[in-house]
Amino acid sequence: MTTPFTNSLLFIVFPYLAMFIFFLGTIWRYRQSPFTYSSLSSQFLENKRHFWGLVPFHYGILTVLTAHIVAFLLPRQILRWDSQPFRLHALEVTGLAFALLALVGLLGAMLRRLTNSKVREVTTTLDWMVLLLLLVQVTTGLCVAIFHPWGSAWFAAGLTPYLWSLVRFNPELAFVAAAPVLVKLHIVMAYVLIGVTPFTRLVHILVTPNPYLWRRPQVVRWYRSPREIA
Amino acid sequence: MDVRSQVSMVFHLDKCIGCHTCSIACKNIWTDRRGTEYMWWNNVETKPGTGFPTDWEDQEKYHGGWEVKNGKLGLRSTGKAQTIFNIYHNPSMPTMDDYYEPWTYDYQHLFNAPEGKDQPTARPISMVTGELIQIEAGPNWDDDLGGSPVYAESDPNLKGLTPDQRAQLFAVERLVMFYFPRICNHCLNPACVASCPSGALYKRGEDGIVLVDQERCRGWRMCVAACPYKKMFYNWNTGKSEKCILCFPRVETGQAPACFHSCVGRIRYLGVLLYDASRIEELASRPAAELIEAQRSLILDPHDPEVIAAARQNGIHDSVIASAQRSPVYQFVKVWKIALPPHIEYRTMPMLFYVPPMSPVMSHQANGTIHNASDELFHDIEASRVPLQFLANIFGAGNDAFVRYALRKQKAVRWHRRALTVGDVDKATADRMLQAAQCSPEEAEAIYRLTSLCTFDDRFVIPPMHREEAIQMLEDPLERKQAAGFGFVSGPRRGL
Numbered sequence: 001m002t003t004p005f006t007n008s009l010l011f012i013v014f015p016y017l018a019m020f021i022f023f024l025g026t027i028w029r030y031r032q033s034p035f036t037y038s039s040l041s042s043q044f045l046e047n048k049r050h051f052w053g054l055v056p057f058h059y060g061i062l063t064v065l066t067a068h069i070v071a072f073l074l075p076r077q078i079l080r081w082d083s084q085p086f087r088l089h090a091l092e093v094t095g096l097a098f099a100l101l102a103l104v105g106l107l108g109a110m111l112r113r114l115t116n117s118k119v120r121e122v123t124t125t126l127d128w129m130v131l132l133l134l135l136v137q138v139t140t141g142l143c144v145a146i147f148h149p150w151g152s153a154w155f156a157a158g159l160t161p162y163l164w165s166l167v168r169f170n171p172e173l174a175f176v177a178a179a180p181v182l183v184k185l186h187i188v189m190a191y192v193l194i195g196v197t198p199f200t201r202l203v204h205i206l207v208t209p210n211p212y213l214w215r216r217p218q219v220v221r222w223y224r225s226p227r228e229i230a
Numbered sequence: 231m232d233v234r235s236q237v238s239m240v241f242h243l244d245k246c247i248g249c250h251t252c253s254i255a256c257k258n259i260w261t262d263r264r265g266t267e268y269m270w271w272n273n274v275e276t277k278p279g280t281g282f283p284t285d286w287e288d289q290e291k292y293h294g295g296w297e298v299k300n301g302k303l304g305l306r307s308t309g310k311a312q313t314i315f316n317i318y319h320n321p322s323m324p325t326m327d328d329y330y331e332p333w334t335y336d337y338q339h340l341f342n343a344p345e346g347k348d349q350p351t352a353r354p355i356s357m358v359t360g361e362l363i364q365i366e367a368g369p370n371w372d373d374d375l376g377g378s379p380v381y382a383e384s385d386p387n388l389k390g391l392t393p394d395q396r397a398q399l400f401a402v403e404r405l406v407m408f409y410f411p412r413i414c415n416h417c418l419n420p421a422c423v424a425s426c427p428s429g430a431l432y433k434r435g436e437d438g439i440v441l442v443d444q445e446r447c448r449g450w451r452m453c454v455a456a457c458p459y460k461k462m463f464y465n466w467n468t469g470k471s472e473k474c475i476l477c478f479p480r481v482e483t484g485q486a487p488a489c490f491h492s493c494v495g496r497i498r499y500l501g502v503l504l505y506d507a508s509r510i511e512e513l514a515s516r517p518a519a520e521l522i523e524a525q526r527s528l529i530l531d532p533h534d535p536e537v538i539a540a541a542r543q544n545g546i547h548d549s550v551i552a553s554a555q556r557s558p559v560y561q562f563v564k565v566w567k568i569a570l571p572p573h574i575e576y577r578t579m580p581m582l583f584y585v586p587p588m589s590p591v592m593s594h595q596a597n598g599t600i601h602n603a604s605d606e607l608f609h610d611i612e613a614s615r616v617p618l619q620f621l622a623n624i625f626g627a628g629n630d631a632f633v634r635y636a637l638r639k640q641k642a643v644r645w646h647r648r649a650l651t652v653g654d655v656d657k658a659t660a661d662r663m664l665q666a667a668q669c670s671p672e673e674a675e676a677i678y679r680l681t682s683l684c685t686f687d688d689r690f691v692i693p694p695m696h697r698e699e700a701i702q703m704l705e706d707p708l709e710r711k712q713a714a715g716f717g718f719v720s721g722p723r724r725g726l
Contacts, residue, residue, distance in 0.1 A: 117359045209428060
């Protein structure tokens with residue numbers, strides 16, 4: 001995993017390929033078969049364990065994901081925050097807690113899909129692949145946090161420049177090439193997840209209830225445009 | 231004034247015989263697909279009873295409908311911010327157990343069973359998992375169980391009844407029940423539409439039919455919890471919500487909805503109401519006791535020149551206005567005031583109205599003979615076998631005045647006709663009853679005609695939909711109906 005060739009393949013070709021597939025795939029699917037965009041909830045079939053699995057998982061994973069994005073967008077502020085040991089520790093513990101929450105929730109959700117016969121009925125092989133990918137990603141993330149601590153600092157200092165170099169189409173691999181295997185695995189898995197998104201139920205992340213918060217409570221559709229009400 | 235038109239309905243409960251033909255017609259046309267087996271867009275409940283899904287009227291349990299919080303109208307089940315937090319797990323979501331697990335029977339076993347000592351049986355298998363199941367509930371599970379301590383006594387509408395009234399309802403020799411057919415009410419202030427985070431649910435501007443855009447629905451399930459009538463259903467197979475579409479493909483082509491068309495007792499009426507959309511929010515926020523009057527005041531007189539002018543300005547076609555003028559629903563609801571909305575206290579402004587049912591005649595025994603008359607004109611309504619308070623809890627937001635008015639008028643019409651045709655009732659008494667029920671002889675005749683002698687065209691005054699002015703359907707919408715539903719041009723495909 002350390003030759004220059006594999007490094008460029010994994011950290012240059014892979015991310016561009018994943019993003020290309022992601023954008024093209026999701027847009028194509030949204031326009032071609034919008035009917036398949038759904039959360040595909042199974043709460044209707046099983047309610048109790050759904051709560052104990054899906055709620056911790058979503059809150060955990062979304063918090064952790066947001067933290068990654070913040071470190072990508074605001075590296076200087078993160079580093080300034082980390083400059084005091086107490087604040088660094090607090091951030092580290094919080095991150096770990098939410099990651100654990102995600103792991104516990106994910107395991108709960110997988111166990112539920114495995115053991116409840118009704119829920120199993122609406123679970124496809126692809127669903128299992130997604131769940132396994134997520135499990136690997138959450139687990140490697142946790143291992144990185146435990147074995148290579150102070151991630152908030154080195155992410156902001158090392159990975160953020162790498163990611164921005166990708167954005168600017170001028171990839172710089174110095175930091176990732178020297179990164180530990182666990183970190184590399186975590187990064188590659190992230191690209192895999194982004195790449196498979198258009199072909200899985202993960203597209204439901206993209207259909208957050210956007211206009212809902214601002215729109216009026218009632219929705220009316222006209223076939224003929226009504227008189228403009230002054 | 232913002233005049234809009236709404237295809238509205240009246241169900242005349244005094245004529246309902248509880249045959250479920252409506253439910254079957256609906257099921258065969260619309261919910262015969264995988265994932266929809268458990269749905270009954272149209273169902274007929276026995277009252278008192280727990281209904282479908284079980285105890286749907288118990289909003290302490292399901293949190294459906296609207297409530298007024300600090301003078302502002304808001305959904306009971308969710309708010310805007312709450313929706314975001316609850317999107318991963320909806321705390322008010324009913325599950326399949328609240329409806330029932332659909333099943334079929336292993337009929338093949340009857341043919342393929344190896345020779346043995348016992349007769350082979352066709353055991354029930356779940357239509358979800360295909361495994362053998364123990365049936366614990368099913369469609370119309372409490373059908374006709376009027377006096378049942380398990381079902382009827384759990385009816386949420388028994389709230390507020392005195393112990394005497396309850397005892398009367400459940401005394402074996404005086405058991406009573408009536409039927410309560412239900413479809414989507416196509417409300418003016420639909421809770422399902424307001425709760426939808428995706429904006430997939432909408433009310434059609436031209437006719438008020440409430441629909442789910444299957445391509446925009448993301449399966450967040452807020453509508454299922456928000457609808458207080460539990461007429462939003464989650465298709466567990468496609469991951470989308472579905473609901474009664476008022477057979478819009480039929481209505482658009484001038485045919486009555488299937489459940490209306492097939493109704494054996496001819497209890498169903500359909501017609502256009504014109505209403506003032508600008509006042510919905512204000513009127514839906516009124517105190518519960520005023521809601522019935524408030525909703526009536528929303529409905530506009532289609533003969534009023536001012537209303538007609540405002541309707542035309544809003545783009546309502548003259549043919550629709552003419553249809554509104556002939557609407558049987560307008561007569562029942564606004565002119566005669568004998569059709570009442572179900573559970574108006576949920577504040578969704580339902581546009582399906584019910585004529586409350588008359589009870590069997592109360593009689594008493596004296597000196598070995600049965601007497602069923604009294605000097606009081608309306609004694610059997612006051613001492614009705616179905617307590618007025620029970621009916622009022624369903625059709626009057628707890629206020630029995632509206633139900634009493636409707637029942638008195640119905641009885642007066644009967645006695646008026648009896649005096650005319652049978653002659654065993656004194657004409658003077660009948661006239662006195664009409665007067666007491668605030669009903670003129672002409673009105674009584676009109677009620678009698680529309681109730682008893684109504685033809686197909688009297689019952690269903692379907693407005694022309696002018697689809698020629700709308701977006702044209704290019705493909706055959708029926709092609710994939712049995713597999714994916716109406717309007718699908720590609721095969722059924724569950725999201726990846």
